[in-house]
Ligand SMILES: Nc1ncnc2c1ncn2[C@@H]1O[C@H](COP(=O)(O)OP(=O)(O)OP(=O)(O)O)[C@@H](O)[C@H]1O
């Protein structure tokens with residue numbers, strides 16, 4: 152099963168290595184995520200979770216290994232056994248298909264909520280404004296912010312901002328959504344509203360990779376859970392098994408701290 | 411029980427305390443008032459200011475010195491020179507700032523050397539230098555680089571590879587030389603201002619934009635620069651105001667088409683010194699006041715989404731929504 156060919160996996164990472172200078176952060180990460188699957192990533196701080204996520208949409212260049220998204224090699228073109236770097240335009244085209252949600256929201260503060268959501272479809276995909284507007288309004292309605300369309304991000308709570316960020320990513324109709332600790336910058340009482348939106352997305356069949364410390368969310372929504380430490384995947388499997396019955400010492404130690 | 415007791419509890423009487431006295435402030439105020447009175451007295455009673463010379467009539471049948479034709483012409487020159495050299499400065503400054511921040515080492519060092527050179531050389535020296543640059547070339551134009559040398563290589567004596575050229579002394583005399591001297595120097599300062607502005611924006615912003623598939627140009631134009639403007643505009647206002655005053659340096663190019671030079675001419679003709687200086691001062695005050703008002707509005711435009719005013723407005727709107735309608739003015 153894990154040997155699913157790259158064509159029927161939404162994400163496939165093969166032996167991914169990444170260093171910053173002399174610091175090797177990813178030391179051979181393998182991962183397969185099938186369409187419609189929710190993959191949760193767990194691990195201590197500094198284990199390379201964010202770096203791995205950023206490699207998937209080529210915000211970071213991998214030093215060795217391959218990452219395929221929906222069968223496309225990210226960042227390169229393989230021709231005659233040789234890798235050619237993709238130009239800026241082609242990389243951008245690949246990134247359009249992948250939505251990303253950041254820990255610190257990163258909404259554009261000089262644009263209203265509606266403009267934030269409309270910006271990329273209008274400018275990048277050059278879709279018609281009226282159509283995008285309807286879609287954006289629908290998405291904002293869906294994340295429960297229909298009434299806040301004309302506000303600026305600075306006027307919203309953290310939870311509301313993160314929901315706008317999710318709507319902004321969805322407006323590009325991505326095949327894959329990446330979440331990098333979407334709730335860790337939020338006050339505890341705001342975490343739920345963001346997780347609810349993500350649960351809704353998962354049940355609609357969106358393929359998602361979620362870096363999170365929310366064990367409850369991972370257990371309830373995740374189809375697969377991977378535990379990373381020191382730049383490698385230490386353990387993976389169905390969330391119930393990994394959380395309930397961890398095989399590895401390091402997993403056990405980590406879980407005993409967060410549970 | 412406890413709820414009831416708190417709601418029943420009487421509100422304490424409002425505080426009526428004797429405010430702290432500030433005797434030093436009153437003394438200071440008194441001193442300032444006396445100084446202002448002395449200054450106004452000086453302006454009104456000392457007839458060597460010759461207000462009528464400035465405002466009404468500086469020679470028989472002529473308008474006041476502020477409003478004579480050559481001086482107005484000079485004023486137009488000063489404004490035109492400010493606008494054109496600031497336009498060069500801002501556009502080139504943005505380009506240089508972007509080069510400076512580029513990952514390409516060659517581009518960033520070129521930008522560094524540019525800012526180093528033009529910030530090191532005094533504007534006055536630069537103005538004189540540009541006024542004399544036409545000594546270097548007879549003609550200036552567009553064409554093949556090293557055109558003459560290429561021509562010689564192929565044995566063509568009169569080939570110079572120029573498509574279009576004009577006499578250097580026409581191009582680099584006066585106004586254009588002054589404009590280039592001021593504009594190129596300004597670009598170095600603007601580049602530093604723009605760079606600071608761009609660097610003040612959180613990296614998460616361009617990251618989020620790139621993750622949405624935006625190109626580098628779009629990220630800069632749509633996300634980074636509009637936010638950086640909040641940091642860029644105030645020092646740019648400073649630069650423009652400084653430029654209004656620095657235009658007087660081009661008198662050394664020499665450019666005659668300029669406010670200060672024209673007023674000096676009047677002074678030389680009429681042997682009147684102080685009132686002419688006061689006239690210049692008044693014009694510069696007027697120009698800078700207009701610019702400061704303009705700056706206020708530009709700053710307000712680029713602070714969309716920030717600041718207390720926007721938040722206060724929103725709070726009001728939220729209250730209205732909560733109360734299910736418009737606030738009509740009366741207390742609830
Ligand atoms: N741009 C960078 N340059 C140099 N080192 C980096 C860079 N980005 C990350 N690192 C290093 O890589 C390591 C892994 O970082 P990463 O952000 O992927 O960890 P993480 O698992 O997401 O941790 P956290 O839970 O704290 O977010 C860290 O030691 C970090 O210092």
Ligand SMILES: [Mg+2]
Pocket residue numbers: 200201202331332
């Ligand atoms: Mg991280």
